[in-house]
Amino acid sequence: MTLMLTGTVPVPLPLDEIKPWNATRQMLVCTSVVDEAPEVKTFTFAVEDGGWFRYMPGQFITVELRTKDGDLHRTYTVSSSPSRPYAISITVKAQPTSVGTRWMFENVRPGSRIRAYGPNGHFSLMLHPAKKYLFISAGSGITPMMSMLRWLFDCDPGADVTFVNSSRRPEDIIFRDELEMLARRMPNLTIGFLPEMRSAVSPWGGLMGRVDRHKLALLAPDFMRREIFCCGPEPFMSAVSGIVRSEGFDMAHFHQESFGASSFARPAQMEGEERNFESTSSALTVTFLGTNKRGDCAPGQTILEAARNAGVRIPSACQSGICGTCRVFKRSGDVEMRHNGGISQQDISSGYVLACCSRPLSPIEVDA
Incomplete structure (x- = not known):
């Protein structure tokens, strides 16, 4: 007998009785849509016919959007953790010029069906295990960091992690409430928020401005001894990599996620x-x-x-x-x-x- 959840998604069988989602194109069903910050939403999906998701925290998937003007394919980092395998989430920010993301905001609701491919990517702490981590992100670049932090919370809550997040305004900090909650429950997690400007919507009394050597040293004094994962807009990642490189950091321990590389970038x-x-x-x-x-x-x-x-x-x-x-x-x-x-x-x-x-x-x- 098959039970149903909210009338659309089958309640999954135990993991050892079902197959994991694989890299081929498969149909997903949206189970929830949550507002995270201005112009930012989290979409959570389950496998249509039941199944579980196997991936590394920090990887991404590609979704196929059936718009009236034709199919669009968009790549989004997974923000959920593989330690919670029955669902997968992507957290996306709509930019002024966004097409696919705007379409998702306007059309994807609980019960919506979307095809997806994946997971893919090599930006994951699973490939670079370390005793101490520095996650540093800006804007929606926080999503792979959140996937990795959620995995650590479930599987290694004593992990030594410093998490620095840059945003335009305090209200733009994605996952702020959850990060503050995790900091109370993970004894070796240190959170540092760095908004660029003040706002009347959300008062702020902490450190402000763009990331630089001084602010990084205040928020992560021992960054030279940490495995660094960096994700955000290209200028932000260039600034962070320039700072740590100038300090003599071993760049073999610096990892960044970017979707703008050239297909022939490597010599x-x-x-x-x-x-x-x-x-x-x-x-x-x-x-x-x-x-x-x-x-x-x-x-x-x-x-x-x-x-x-x-x-x-x-x-x-x-x-x-x-x-x-x-x-x-x-x-x-x-x-x-x-x-x-x-x-x-x-x-x-x-x-x-x-x-x-x-x-x-x-x-x-x-x-x-």
Whole structure:
């Protein structure tokens, strides 16, 4: 017998009796929408047919939004913890120019169904365990930090963590109440808020201004001895990395999350191979087996570009080899792929490539 929760989501079976959500596209059902701060909402989802979520705290998922103008794919960091596996949450901030996020604000309600891919990403303390952590974030960059802190609260509440969050105004601090609650329950957690300006809406008597060497030393005096995780707008991350680097910090222990990297950002020497797609002087044929279509891929073009020119739909979001949404199986041929962590070595060995950052070196066939 299947019980129902709020009439839409099945109550899940025990974990050992159901399969975890995997990296393929699956349908999720929204179970709640919560306002966190001005223009910030948390959307929580369950697997439509029952299941549990397996991921590392700090990873991200890609959601597929069926708008009236066509499908949009947007990548969002997970803010929930894998220690609570029956649901997954994303906390998103709508910017003035946002399209996908605005659509979610206006259309996603409890009971709404959305397809999603993931999880992906390497920004996680699970990959860099340490005795002492510094989480430093700005704006919605707090979300992967919150996922990691929630995991520590459930699994290692005695962890030594300093959490510094920068915001524009005091009322813009996301998760402020929960962070203050966790600081009371985790004996070695220190919270430091750093709003840039005062506000009549939410009085503030603490430290203010943009992050700099002096403020960082006040909020995290021993930052040189901590594993640092940084996430936020690019100028913020550049400022933080510049501060710690100038102090002689070992940058092997500095980790930052960014969705703006170039798909060819890493030099060829790091991969132990030469870049040679420029030597291809004529278009190469890409056969899309799933749709029985063919397209020409001009020199330097990606499989994704060839697919669009041929009228073949391959879902994509970041288009820089990070999110893994455009993963396709390559049946034959050779490509040069320059990704930014959006695909595992196991998948590569199995024959998968990311269409957004793979350039054919010969005629190829892909399942798309």
